[in-house]
Amino acid sequence: MADTVPDAAPPPSLQRKFTRAVILAAVLPAVGLGLADQVAAYRSQTQYLRDRVEVTAALSGAAVDEFVQAKLSSVALLADLGTVVKADGWRARLGELRERYPHFISALVADGNGTVLATSPEPPANAPSSGVRDREYFRVPQRSHRPYVSDAFVGRRLGNDALVAVSAPLMADGRFMGVVEGSIPVSAFVSTRTSAIQRRGMELLIVDRSHRVIHASDGIPYAFLQDAGDRVAFEDPVSGRRSTPAVFMSDVMRDGRGAWMSQARLESGWTLIVFAPETELWSFLYRRALTSFGIMTLVLLGVWFAYRWQMRRFNAALKRLVESLGGLAADGGNTISRIASLPDEFQPLGRAIRDLSQRLESTNTDLQASLQEQRNLALSLQDSLQQTESEVAARTAELQAAVEALDRLNQTDALTGCLNRRGLQKRLSSWSDDRGELFEPITAIAFDVDHFKAYNDRYGHAAGDTALRRLAGAVSGLLDDSPGCLARSGGEEFLLIVPTATCPDATSLGIAVCEAARRLSIPHQDSATGMMTISVGVAQGRAGEDVATVLIAADEALYRAKHAGRNRVES
Incomplete structure (x- = not known):
């Protein structure tokens, strides 16, 4: 009895293996890129929210400070x-x-x-x-x-x-x-600011020195005079910053969600806090995920349909090749007559190879067309990425503008509204090069209040601050539309800088500054005139001269005016 051989398992289908390979090659990179894009988007948007809430807290704190301090100054002036x-x-x-x-x-x-x-x-x-x-x-x-x-x-x-x-x-x-x-x-000072902050998807909280609520916007679960200290850890900004770094707090919003928060300590001792709810982050990531999913779906569908189309063409070509080889074997006479250069034994194979070559050429043409479609799809994806980059650039520009606004505040003297030392240095850099040499002639006028310490001792520091503000306002009025600037260089000392082209007679301008102080008619019993006066030093610098030398000359002229009896102008 002959041994029976069991039926061998059918070999795996080449088409099935190729299908799995194409799916893995398309799906895995697409999923990996999508996850990487989501992680990058999460980090980028988180940092953006942190930066935005810090800048908003700093600017809002400055706005509230400006409002309250203006009202405080008006009451102090009336009392004075x-x-x-x-x-x-x-x-x-x-x-x-x-x-x-x-x-x-x-x-x-x-x-x-x-x-x-x-x-x-x-x-x-x-x-x-x-x-x-x-x-x-x-x-x-x-x-x-x-x-x-x-x-x-x-x-x-x-x-x-x-x-x-x-x-x-x-x-x-x-x-x-x-x-x-x-x-x-x-x-009066929170309605407009709160509306502006809420339009940006954020919430505002202001508490007083005892951490009692002065104002809370609708999205925060606080009421007027409620103690907020049991839920919020209050801290002061580090040196050089207006607001604290943004931190995340859970369950801080009225709906129970978390938010990023940044605090700004105000001059009044109050604390202003801005909250950026986490819902904005998840909404952005959800939209980003939908966009990525849509793009990946289109890519995968394109790959799948291209693959199916090519497989149908391949199967058809293979079938025609087999049929052609069978036809060659069945009709050798016609084949030999068309390819007479080949031996009789190779006539069917030669014809089949020739037909296969022609069909491969046709398939190659179709493949190039499919690759062109893929390139077009890649270009479309690139356009989408460029649009996203443009949006990020626009947001970066907004943050830069906010930082520049904060920088302008840092260059202004809080008491008088004049430039401070930092603002003066920046303004002088526009008139001089990196070595400090002037581009054009300037006039520097240094002046300070005579017997100001005695004035403070007699009338009090609040009166002294008011006098400095009034003096700064009077001298600023002399500039009109001039490109010059007025800076408070320290204490009761001021420095007025104007281009010489707009002020050919520097001494006359110094006299005008001195007269502006006299016209204020501020009583000063320790002054020789009974009124507050100032001493003025004037110096002019030529183009190419060191700007520090001009400022020193103006300061020396001021000291000569002091030693000569005060209430005068020295050039």
Whole structure:
């Protein structure tokens, strides 16, 4: 009996193997690229949100500081004008204050015991008549003899509004005589800022020195005067920064989601916090994932259809080749007559090879067309990536503009609004080269207040600050549209720089600066004239001269004016 041989397993299909290889070669790189793109997008968007919340906190803090300090300066200026005995006189001045600064919902004057002397507007007849001795805005100036920005409180004379107050002491011969106070509704300085921040998808929180809520936007679960210290760790920005680095907090939003937050400590002692909800990040990643998935799907579909189309053509060509070889074997006579140069034995094979070569050439042409389609698809993907890069560049430009705005704030003296030393150096660099040599002639005018220390000792530092602000404003008015600049070089010292082309008579300009100070008519009992005066030094530098030499010359001229008796101009 013959041995039976078991049926061998059919060999694996070459087409099936090729199909799996094509799928793996297309799917794995596409999935890998998609995941890498998502990781890169997550890191990039996270850093973008952190940078944006830090910049927003810094700019918002600066805006709130500017608003509050302006109101504080107005109240301090009114207090510096002196004590008015009659209540009617104070009512008129309070009315003028509220007319000039409409954000004050009310203003009052109280004596040294906290008794209200005058208010604007007048409270209704049924309003409580208690004094303000218990109010923070009275007690702190009473102790410190300095202007003060209060924490948040609820009004009681004209309503129950959410308020903050700015107040300044009334002083006479160094004795505390009372306060001038202005109440500001919280909505006056947060409404516009909150709307702008929320339009950018962020939320705003402001707390006072006791970490009680002054204002919280709708997306944050805080109420007015609520203690926020149990959920937020408050910290000061590091030196050289306006805001703290952004950190992530979970469960901080009203809907329970987390957010990135950055804090800015204000000059008033308040803390401003900006929150960027994490929903914006996940929304961006979701849109990015949908885009990547769509692109990958189109690529895979293109590969699959191209593969299926080519496989159908390959199978058809193979079938025709087999049929041609079979036909050659069946019809050798016709074949030999067409390829007579080949031996009889090779006529069928030669014809089959010739037909196969022709069909391979046709297949190669089709393959080139398919590759061109792939190149077109790659170009489309490249255009999409370029558009994304353009969006990133636009956002980078926005951040750069915000940084430049913050840099401008860092170049300005907070007290007088003039340039500070950093701003002066940057402005001088536009008139000189890297070696400090001038491009064009300039005039430098150095001046400072005569007997300013004695003025501060007699009238107080608040009066001294007010005098410096008024002096800076008067001298700035002399510039008009001139390309010059005014800088506070330190203490009571100032430096005025103008191109000589716009000021051919430097001494006349120095005299005008001196006269501007006299016209302020600021009383100064320790001055020889009884009024505050200044000493002025003038120097001019030629093109090519070292700018530091010109500034030193102006400073030396100032000292000569001091030694010559003050209240004069020396060139």
